[in-house]
Amino acid sequence: MDNILETLKKLWLESGFMGFFENGGWKSLIMILVALVLLYLGIRKKFEPLLLVGIAFGCLLTNLPGAGLYHMAMWDAYVYECPYDAANEAILYDVEEERVLSVEEYMSTLPPDAQEPEIIEKLSFTDIAHIGGLLDILYIGVKAGIYPCLIFIGVGAMTDFGPLIANPKSFFLGAAAQFGVFFAFFGAVLLGFTGNQAASIGIIGGADGPTAILTCMLLAPALLGPIAIAAYSYMALIPMIQPPIMRLLTTEKERSVKMEQLREVSKTEKIVFPIVVAGFVILLLPSTAPLIGCLMFGNLLRETGVTERLSDVAQNALMNIVTLFLGISVGATTVAARFLTLNTLKIVVLGLIAFGFSTVGGLLVGKLMYKLSGGKINPLIGAAGVSAVPMAARVAQVEGQKANPSNFLLMHAMGPNVAGVIGSAIAAGFLIKVFGA
Amino acid sequence: MTLKMDLGDALIDAVMGWAIVFLGIALxxxxxVLVGKIMSGKKPAVPAPTPAPAAAPPAPPAPPAPGAAGDLKLYDTPDRDAAMIMAIVADELKVPVNELRFISIREVKNK
Structure with missing residues (x-):
């Protein structure tokens, strides 16, 4: 009988439930609630469900005490390039003093009931694959910058750059809509973030999930969870965020402008475009190579007409597999101790500001083009310069049609929309160049 | 709150960043445009192979059937849907359908 009771007690003490009652365990409970809210938004409200459901489930798994699927301290050790104690899941690093601790210093900080340390001098991906949990292994794809780039191949294969080639002026709207990136960057510095962190927060305004993840992973990996969640949530909320700003900054007359039919773009032009853009932009700003290179490679697969199988895989199978891994592994970074901070709240607010001001930037340059063209360009298409494809273009179409029911802006708005993808990649390239190691 | 980056530097970085994006995009x-010009410049030089058969009925020479306005290209759109779309557009514009010219109808797919 004693044995049975002892076994049951041991089972209870070693269960994850006990984790909720241990030091800071309540934070995990809050994060589980956050995960449930995100699941509700993804499933019920259909907010970017393909990614948000994965992120939410990753958030749920990582915050279940004792699950051991993701080890935040191990990734900190990888980032700080300091020794890692695998037995006690701790790093030999003083974050405040920004210095590596000696083994003796570290040992003096260990509580008496700590396990015998197993110190690994410098972690590699091989070590992580060996001692990490499942989500640690999947997260290697984020850390190595593989997932965002693979997603960009899929995005490229799905994107028709025809409207942009037919009307190259709309490129400028894609650039204008990066205003929010730099506005939020400045705002983040004002709120006490470091340059690297501010750059990662600002890029939320690019409205491009993979770009935000890649930039954040390179510049401020500790903020990846909140930044990814803010970026994808606001992308889903574009139909709510943009229309009030559009109506505020444009007149009924401007919104009702009908634009001329776009010219037909030849197949050769569409094939040459990704080759020229990749070559030119990467030569101009080499740090954009992973994003622009993959985006244009995907687009070339689509346009050549001889790689239909590859284009199909990039658009469907590859995109789905990577989205699955990306969502769940980004969600895994939302560990309670790291997520439930004032910084997360600041990031959420700054993300909204970034989206708002990106829309403002696009609309203002759209209005300028309206004036310069003698009223031939509908400024609403400027708001589509944020690169959430095709959501932002659809919002421009809906608002244009509200002002003039015979207005069809969708194809005109697709130009700035896909230009926004290129614009945000250039903005990210600039920030990575300036703030990267 | 202590700032971890000089505000002046941050402002310069922000302005310069946006300017670089514009400059990159402008280039x-x-x-x-240049590539487009080269492409379209090449087009008339090879008029023989495609344009002749493709652009076969550009209106003037022989008035085809009453109300006809050249070939309509359909992409992923069944005839029935195309007819409906043309009727709706004509109705919305308050213009008889035989006074409109539809060049192509393509289904816009969500991606």
């Missing part, structure tokens, strides 16, 4: 526009 890209130049390149794209």
């Amino acid at each position: 890209l526009v130049l390149v794209v």
